[in-house]
Structures are given as structure tokens and as C-alpha cells.
Amino acid sequence: MIEEIEEYLRDFEGELAQVLTRDDLNRVKGKYAGRKSRIPLFLERLKTLPLEERRVVGRRLNEVKVLIEERLREKEAELSRKERKREFVDLSLPGRRHPLGAFHPLRLVMDEIVAIFRSLGFRVEEGPEIETELYNFEALNIPADHPARDAQDSFYLGGGFLLRTHTSPVQIRVMKKLTPPFRVIVPGRCYRRDAFDATHSPVFHQVEGLVVAPGISMGDLKGTIEVFARRLFGEKRKVRFRPSYFPFTEPSAEVDISCGICQGAGCRSCGGQGWLEIMGAGLVHPQVFRNVGYDPEKIQGFAFGMGVERIAMLKFGIPDIRWFFENDVAFLSAFKGLG
Numbered sequence: 001m002i003e004e005i006e007e008y009l010r011d012f013e014g015e016l017a018q019v020l021t022r023d024d025l026n027r028v029k030g031k032y033a034g035r036k037s038r039i040p041l042f043l044e045r046l047k048t049l050p051l052e053e054r055r056v057v058g059r060r061l062n063e064v065k066v067l068i069e070e071r072l073r074e075k076e077a078e079l080s081r082k083e084r085k086r087e088f089v090d091l092s093l094p095g096r097r098h099p100l101g102a103f104h105p106l107r108l109v110m111d112e113i114v115a116i117f118r119s120l121g122f123r124v125e126e127g128p129e130i131e132t133e134l135y136n137f138e139a140l141n142i143p144a145d146h147p148a149r150d151a152q153d154s155f156y157l158g159g160g161f162l163l164r165t166h167t168s169p170v171q172i173r174v175m176k177k178l179t180p181p182f183r184v185i186v187p188g189r190c191y192r193r194d195a196f197d198a199t200h201s202p203v204f205h206q207v208e209g210l211v212v213a214p215g216i217s218m219g220d221l222k223g224t225i226e227v228f229a230r231r232l233f234g235e236k237r238k239v240r241f242r243p244s245y246f247p248f249t250e251p252s253a254e255v256d257i258s259c260g261i262c263q264g265a266g267c268r269s270c271g272g273q274g275w276l277e278i279m280g281a282g283l284v285h286p287q288v289f290r291n292v293g294y295d296p297e298k299i300q301g302f303a304f305g306m307g308v309e310r311i312a313m314l315k316f317g318i319p320d321i322r323w324f325f326e327n328d329v330a331f332l333s334a335f336k337g338l339g
């Protein structure tokens with residue numbers, strides 16, 4: 001009989017484990033604990049046993065009875081807990097929102113630069129990031145042994161190809177494709193074998209400009225850049241042209257804007273200079289015209305090239321160029337709703 005009681009307990013545990021609802025529980029309860037269960041029958045049979053055996057079996061039967069009741073109470077509490085949890089739906093909670101994306105700050109600035117020049121009659125052109133050494137250097141009057149190549153060390157791909165170090169080779173492509181007069185603006189990605197530090201990145205962006213028409217002068221360049229700088233940075237900005245050198249422009253200039261923090265007086269942000277460099281520019285070099293089959297006696301032009309990262313850093317007050325490329329959502333979220 002003791003074996004039957006143990007089996008009874010095992011069966012009970014097995015069925016209890018399957019219980020999911022109150023109905024299940026009541027059914028198991030009725031089968032193993034109620035008046036209609038086998039417990040009264042066991043008690044009845046107990047009386048027929050000899051005294052010694054009756055004591056042992058009786059003790060075990062009682063333990064099992066108590067255990068079954070306890071396990072049923074536990075199960076009941078478990079079901080109540082689950083029910084309460086299911087019922088607690090807070091209807092005042094806001095729904096789950098899909099996070100909104102944002103334009104990358106470099107995209108915002110590039111689009112704004114392009115929009116300003118489009119409003120001045122420039123058309124957008126693009127060129128490949130894999131460029132020929134010929135277009136990236138030679139056609140721009142930078143021969144193989146020219147020191148200007150050191151400043152633009154590239155990722156060479158072999159076979160006369162490289163990752164372009166600036167957007168200026170698109171000047172060559174555009175001059176070969178279009179017939180003057182024209183005004184083009186060229187946004188694009190560039191590469192240089194530079195360290196990745198607070199002010200350098202081996203991948204960066206430029207916007208190139210090129211205007212070709214008879215009689216174009218430094219005055220046209222200055223006027224255009226002044227209008228551009230004031231539109232982008234605000235009417236209070238002053239623009240300064242400093243003599244400089246590029247093999248593909250003559251004369252060449254470096255363009256500065258007055259510091260937006262000290263208005264030119266000199267502060268920590270501009271290194272005490274009062275001015276911040278934003279681009280290189282100049283009149284198209286006669287040799288560059290000759291390289292694409294134009295007659296420099298009959299046609300003139302100006303070109304400029306600016307670094308988008310630098311302009312974005314100035315515009316948004318970003319201290320480290322690496323922030324643009326780290327994909328830090330907290331940083332990128334700051335530009336939500338712009339553009």
C-alpha cells in the first residue's frame with residue numbers, strides 16, 4: 001500500500017505541473033484532495049492493516065495528504081499572482097515610438113553650402129572618388145616631383161589610380177565635359193593619408209567651385225565668396241583674402257572669416273588671430289586651361305575649395321573632427337529637426 005501512496009503523490013505532482021488555469025487547478029484538487037479523491041479510500045483500507053504496518057503507512061499517508069494540500073495552496077497563489085500581473089495594464093502610458101532619424105551634420109552643412117551656390121546660378125556636378133593620378137595631380141599642374149604632393153599623400157590603388165585627395169580633379173572633368181561659360185559646385189568625399197586626430201581625418205569632405213567665362217577676375221571671386229560667407233555664417237562676418245599658393249591657381253588665396261566669438265579681436269577659440277581659415281581659392285592657372293584645351297588668352301575663371309568638416313566645426317562649435325565619424329547617437333541626435 002505504501003507503494004500505491006507514493007505513486008499517488010507522483011501522479012499528483014505530474015498533473016499539478018500541467019496546471020495553467022483555475023479550472024485545471026480545481027480539477028486536480030478534486031481528484032487528489034477532496035472527498036471524492038482516493039484519500040478516504042486509503043484511510044478506509046488503513047484499518048484493515050496489522051497494527052505495526054498501520055502506524056507506518058498511516059504516518060506516510062498523513063504526510064502526503066498535508067503535502068498535497070500545501071502544494072495546491074502554492075499553485076493557487078501562483079495563479080493569483082499571474083492574474084494580477086496580467087490585469088495591470090497602465091492605459092496612460094505613452095505608446096512606443098520609433099526613434100526619429102536626423103541628418104548627419106556634414107550632410108546638413110554640405111546641403112546648405114550647395115543651396116547657397118545654386119541660388120547664385122551654380123549647377124551641381126560630381127566626380128568619382130577613385131581618380132586617376134593624371135586628373136588628381138598632373139592636369140592640375142602638380143607634377144610628380146612637386147612638393148605640393150607631399151601635403152596630399154594619397155591611398156594609391158596601382159595602375160595610375162588613387163583615392164582623390166581633393167575635389168579639384170572634378171574641375172578637369174567638368175572643363176572637358178562642358179562648354180564655357182559655366183558655374184559649377186562640386187560636393188564630394190576625399191581621402192588623404194593623414195593621422196586620425198582632433199583636426200585630421202583620412203576621410204573628409206570638400207565642396208569645390210569653378211566659374212569659367214571670358215573676363216572673370218579676382219573681383220568676381222571676392223564678391224562671390226563674400227556673399228557666400230555672409231549667407232552661411234551671418235551678415236556680421238568679415239571676409240579676408242590672404243595671398244597663398246596652389247599650383248592650379250594664379251594668383252592664389254587663402255580665405256578667412258572673422259571669428260564669430262570675438263568678432264575679429266582675437267580670442268582662445270581662434271588662437272588669438274581673430275580670423276578662421278575656410279577655403280583655398282584663386283584664378284584658374286593658364287596651364288590648367290591649356291591642359292584641357294582651352295585658350296587662356298580667351299577664357300578666364302576662378303576656383304575655390306573648402307573643407308566641409310572644418311566649416312561644420314566652426315558653424316556648430318564642434319571641437320573634434322572625429323565626432324563626425326564615431327556614430328555616437330547622442331551626438332548625432334543633437335541635429336534632429338535640422339535640414
Ligand code: PHE
Pocket residue numbers: 165166167168208246249280281282303304305306
Ligand atoms: N584643392 C585645394 C585643397 O584641397 C583647395 C583649392 C581648390 C584651392 C580650388 C584653390 C582652388 O587644398
